[in-house]
Amino acid sequence: MQTNVTANKIFDAFVKSVAAVFQTPPVGVTVELGIAAEAKWDYVTYNNPVANDDLVACYARKAEAKAMLAEEIAVAAPTPEEKKAPARGKPVAARR
Secondary structure, eight states, X not given: OOOOHHHHHHHHHHHHHHHHXXXXXXXXXXXXXXXXXXXXXXXXXXXXXXXXXXXHXXXXXXXXXXXXXXXXXXXXXXXXXXXXXXXXXXXXXXXX
């Protein structure tokens, strides 16, 4: 996943604030990641931080998580919008 510099700074600030609130290292907190698609541009959202009580399991699966992050995700190319045919007949003046 490619993100811009601003998104990385926002995520870094979010991680620091969550770690401070829960008084634990970032690995001690679980967060839901989402994508907000209703805006003009899609962006990542971070929701519902919860303390992670099972840190041993997190460290045990660290290699598996790194392998998953290294995989390429298949994403379909966007489809172009259909062009409308120009209206025929006499042009109509814009209303003010």
